[in-house]
Amino acid sequence: MNSPVQSGRTDAPEARVSLRSLLVRPEFTAIAGTIAVFAFFAIFTGDAGFLSMAMTRNYLEVAATIGIIAAPITLLLVAGEFDLSVGATVAAGEIVMSYLIVYAGWPVAPAFLATVIVAIGIGALNGYLVVKTKLPSFIITLATLFIIRGAVQGILRMLNGNSVIDGVRSAAGEDPLVWLFSGMVGPFSVSLIWWIVITGLAAWVLESTVFGNRIFATGGNQAAAVRTGIQVDRLKIMLYIAVAASAVLVAAINIFTINQGNANSAVGREFEVVTAAVIGGALLTGGYGSPIGTFFGALLFGMVDQGFFFTPLPDVWFLTFLGFMLLIAVVINNYTRNAALKPRGSSQ
Amino acid sequence: MSTNIPIIEARNVSKEFAGIAALQEVSLKVSAGEVLCLLGDNGAGKSTLIKILSGVHAPSSGEILLDGKPAAFREPRDARNAGIATVHQYGGTVPLMSISRNFFLGAEIVKGRWPLRRLDLQTMNRIALEQIQSLGVRRVTDSSRPVGTLSGGQRQALAICRATYFGARLLILDEPTSALGVREATTVLKLVAEVRSRGIGVILITHNAHHAMSIGDHFVVLGHGKVVASFSRGEKSAAEVVGLMAGGVELQALELELEQFKPKAVS
Numbered sequence: 351m352n353s354p355v356q357s358g359r360t361d362a363p364e365a366r367v368s369l370r371s372l373l374v375r376p377e378f379t380a381i382a383g384t385i386a387v388f389a390f391f392a393i394f395t396g397d398a399g400f401l402s403m404a405m406t407r408n409y410l411e412v413a414a415t416i417g418i419i420a421a422p423i424t425l426l427l428v429a430g431e432f433d434l435s436v437g438a439t440v441a442a443g444e445i446v447m448s449y450l451i452v453y454a455g456w457p458v459a460p461a462f463l464a465t466v467i468v469a470i471g472i473g474a475l476n477g478y479l480v481v482k483t484k485l486p487s488f489i490i491t492l493a494t495l496f497i498i499r500g501a502v503q504g505i506l507r508m509l510n511g512n513s514v515i516d517g518v519r520s521a522a523g524e525d526p527l528v529w530l531f532s533g534m535v536g537p538f539s540v541s542l543i544w545w546i547v548i549t550g551l552a553a554w555v556l557e558s559t560v561f562g563n564r565i566f567a568t569g570g571n572q573a574a575a576v577r578t579g580i581q582v583d584r585l586k587i588m589l590y591i592a593v594a595a596s597a598v599l600v601a602a603i604n605i606f607t608i609n610q611g612n613a614n615s616a617v618g619r620e621f622e623v624v625t626a627a628v629i630g631g632a633l634l635t636g637g638y639g640s641p642i643g644t645f646f647g648a649l650l651f652g653m654v655d656q657g658f659f660f661t662p663l664p665d666v667w668f669l670t671f672l673g674f675m676l677l678i679a680v681v682i683n684n685y686t687r688n689a690a691l692k693p694r695g696s697s698q
Numbered sequence: 699m700s701t702n703i704p705i706i707e708a709r710n711v712s713k714e715f716a717g718i719a720a721l722q723e724v725s726l727k728v729s730a731g732e733v734l735c736l737l738g739d740n741g742a743g744k745s746t747l748i749k750i751l752s753g754v755h756a757p758s759s760g761e762i763l764l765d766g767k768p769a770a771f772r773e774p775r776d777a778r779n780a781g782i783a784t785v786h787q788y789g790g791t792v793p794l795m796s797i798s799r800n801f802f803l804g805a806e807i808v809k810g811r812w813p814l815r816r817l818d819l820q821t822m823n824r825i826a827l828e829q830i831q832s833l834g835v836r837r838v839t840d841s842s843r844p845v846g847t848l849s850g851g852q853r854q855a856l857a858i859c860r861a862t863y864f865g866a867r868l869l870i871l872d873e874p875t876s877a878l879g880v881r882e883a884t885t886v887l888k889l890v891a892e893v894r895s896r897g898i899g900v901i902l903i904t905h906n907a908h909h910a911m912s913i914g915d916h917f918v919v920l921g922h923g924k925v926v927a928s929f930s931r932g933e934k935s936a937a938e939v940v941g942l943m944a945g946g947v948e949l950q951a952l953e954l955e956l957e958q959f960k961p962k963a964v965s
Contacts, residue, residue, distance in 0.1 A: 558816040560806045563795075567803050570792035577790060578804030579775065637794040691793070691846040 376631025377643030379682045383629065383675070384646045387653050395660035403537055405656060413652025414541035415600050417645055420623040420630075421545075421552040422592040424644040427627055428556065429582075429589055430569035430636025431480060434491040436597045437619035438498035439472050441612065443601025445502050448515035448611025451522055458527040465598045472498065473594030477587030495620065503613045515611040522606070532606035541603050545645075548596065552641035565589070569636025625672070626651050629679040631687075638687070650675070703766040704729045705868045705899045706751060706782065711760035713746050720746040721923045723760070728868060728899040728916075733890060735910035736903045737943050738920035744903050747920070748870055751901070752784045753777035783861035784870040787877060791853050793846035797838065798826035800845050801860050830859050833892055835885075851882035855889050868899040875909050880958060887913050907939040908956050919943055 391400045399405055419436050426433055443465050450461035476494055480487045506513055522528050533540040556562040567575040568582045575582055597616075605611045628634065629650060630643030654675065658668045704727035713721040721743045728734045738744050749755045751762065753771030762769050764780055771777045774784075791800045802822050809818040819842075827841040835855045838848070845853060854874050861869055871890070875883035883906075890900055890913050904910050910917060917934075919927040919942045927934075927942050934942075936956065 554816075558819075560808060560815075560817060563799055563803065563806055563817060566795050566799065567792050570794045571790070574790040574792055575803070577774070577786075580804055633794075637792065691844055 375643075376638060376640040376683070376687075377646060378631070378686065379679050380630040380643040380646035380650065383679055384650045384653070387650050387657070387675075391653060391657035391660065395657060398660040400657050400660050407538055409649075409652040409656040410542050411539050411652075412655050413648045414539070414545035415603065416619070416622050416626050416651055417545045417648030418541070418548055418600050418603075419593065419596045419619065420626040420644045420648050421548045421641045422589065422596045423623045424627045424630065424632050424639045424641050425552055425556055425562075425565055426586075426589045426593055427624075427632045427634065428569045428636060428639040429565045429586055430572065431487040431586055431589070432491060432624075432634070433476060433590060433593050434488065434620045435472070435476060435494040435498055436593060436623060437616040438495045438502065439469065439594050439597035440601045440604070440616035440619060441502045441614065442472065442498050443469060443598030444605050444611035444615050445506055445515065445613055447598070447602060448518050448605050449509070451518055451605075452515050452611075453509075455521070458522055458525040462527070462598075462602055465601065466595055469594040469598040470591050473591035474587055476594070477590030480590070481583040481586055499613075499617075506613045513613045517609065518605045518611060519609045528606050531602045539607070541607075544599060544603070545648075548599075549641050549645045556639075556641060561585070566637060569638075571637070622651060623648075625676055628683075629676060631683050633687075647679075702729060704763070705765065706769075707763040707766075708747070708751065708757075709761050709763065711747070711750060711757045711762070713750060713755060714758045719923055721750075721757075724920070724923075724925055725760075726918045726925070726928070728901055730867065730899050731894055731897045732915045733894050733900040733902055733913055734916045734918065735914035736901055736918050736920065737905075737907065737910055737939065738926075739905075739943055741922075742920040743923040744920055745872075746923075748784065748872060748901070748903060751777070752782055752870055781865055781867035782870065783864070783866035783868070784872065785854065785857045785861055785874065787873045790857055791845045794844055796823075796843060797830070797841040797845055797848070797856060798822040800856060801826035801829070801841070801863070805864060825863075829863050830856060833859050833862075833889055835859075835889075849882055850878045851885040854878075854886050858889055858893060862893060862896070862898060866898065868901070869893060870901045870903070872903050873905065874902070876905060880955075883909060905943075906955075907936050907943060911936045911939065 419440075423433060423436065446468050447461050447465040450456040450464055451458065454461075456464075472494070476487075476491055479490045479494070483490065503513060506515070519528070519532075530540065535543055556565060564575065564580045564585055567578070567580060568585055572582055600616070601611075604615060624634075626647035627639060627644045628647070630640055630645070630647035632639030632644065651672070654672055655668065658665055658671060663671075707725075707727035709725050710723045711721060711725070712719065712723055724743070724747060726734060726736075736744055736747070746755065750757050753774045753776050756771070762771070769780065771780075792803070795803075798819070799822070807818045807822050807825075808815050809821075810816055823841045827838070830838050830841070833855060835852055838852060845856065848856065854871075858869060858871070858874075874886050874890075878886065887909060890902060894900055902910065902913065914931060916930050917928070917939065918925055919939065921943075
């Protein structure tokens with residue numbers, strides 16, 4: 351398909367490009383996996399209730415609270431960094447917002463804005479510590495996970511001797527903004543809309559904007575990115591802030607849905623969102639990932655989480671099942687990516 | 699070649715790090731359409747000199763002249779703005795990103811108004827492909843494919859192409875052939891010849907005396923931070939140059955390499 355070229359410049363012919371470019375898409379595995387898992391549960395547990403509307407609503411709700419955070423986490427992973435503190439940040443958001451609504455009597459709008467400001471602070475702190483210390487973000491955010499989670503529990507203990515703040519819904523009264531977080535859109539919870547919108551936004555930013563191009567470069571080859579004048583530190587701090595902001599959105603959804611702010615909320619969420627992102631094709635080493643893939647990773651997580659209930663296995667086996675799913679997805683992702691990126695030069 | 703004012707000239711440049719002299723009284727100059735080969739063993743001071751020319755370090759004494767006028771680069775950006783582009787080993791590319799995204803990294807083409815401003819990937823793909831093919835790398839036919847699928851020589855080509863497109867008048871190529879096989883190295887040397895024919899000045903840093911001899915117009919050999927020799931094309935043989943570089947230590951190994959490397963098509 352190529353015209354002959356002079357002398358020693360050689361490459362293998364560029365056959366199979368279109369198939370390759372399909373397989374190299376990071377979201378390929380997650381979409382295929384979601385279809386497979388849906389088919390599995392539909393065939394084997396469809397009669398038991400997996401296909402019911404209530405069930406669909408349930409797994410979409412679980413998937414949304416993971417996916418809303420997993421979308422910005424994907425951008426952060428592509429930029430080459432990690433955030434383990436998101437679960438603790440959800441709890442911090444729940445307690446701050448519940449406190450302002452229940453104890454301080456604030457309306458929903460200022461309470462939410464104040465909580466977002468707290469999130470910006472947490473995100474900026476995470477980001478600042480990561481770029482200034484140049485230590486692995488895994489360790490930095492593990493530390494902030496403990497600090498934030500402990501502080502939330504400790505402060506609430508001092509405040510009311512408890513680990514929850516109850517009665518958020520009644521304190522908020524008829525505030526119309528409550529609908530934004532726990533309303534229903536048709537048969538589904540409004541969190542589904544947030545999830546779709548945030549995924550779309552993250553995908554657009556990453557794939558189609560200058561900022562996204564620089565996210566890819568920062569995670570793909572930081573030294574080269576710095577040399578072209580990209581301000582990688584600022585970029586990373588902005589992404590940490592976006593991640594923390596998404597965590598307080600989930601916090602707001604939780605407190606109005608469950609009617610309670612909980613200092614022990616979202617324990618382990620940090621691993622759930624990374625699981626969704628990695629099933630969705632993101633590389634932990636940076637430079638590669640897809641918010642669309644992550645969307646399906648979160649959807650798959652939600653389906654397995656809820657659908658497992660209908661299988662004959664006791665639900666304690668859920669994690670084992672999930673672990674195998676993750677393992678299979680990562681191996682397939684790794685294989686397809688390597689195959690697609692193999693240099694086609696024959697001269698080395 | 700050209701006899702006009704050099705694009706860049708170093709006059710008696712010295713650099714000390716914590717009292718230790720890395721460079722002593724080094725002078726060199728490069729004019730438009732010339733290839734200056736900078737040779738020397740590891741630790742001879744090549745990297746320090748390059749960092750001074752590209753604005754990473756300031757010289758301790760001596761001066762840098764840009765188009766005949768004293769230049770003070772405070773940071774690499776100053777040198778870049780003056781048209782001095784450094785291409786690092788492996789081209790400094792991002793393997794998982796497409797050719798065109800790499801090409802325009804840091805200077806992306808956009809369309810639309812904020813907040814809907816977005817990358818103009820079509821235009822970026824088209825220009826990147828035109829540019830890279832115009833430098834003779836015609837095997838690359840799809841600039842939306844990842845740079846990771848390119849060979850080492852093609853990545854160098856991409857980086858060189860990118861630098862010239864964005865207005866480089868002087869290219870500093872840091873060991874562009876050292877990680878490459880013989881054929882790939884030939885590709886890169888041809889590319890250097892092509893760039894030179896467009897009137898761009900080139901400083902080519904290399905360990906490989908034969909690569910240098912095949913393309914260079916002028917040669918500067920550094921040893922222990924000083925200029926050991928400075929001469930023009932045809933004044934010394936490859937064997938002499940190798941002797942200057944390393945006191946003949948590497949001679950045998952190099953002769954072996956010279957055996958297999960025949961510069962056929964270098965202009």
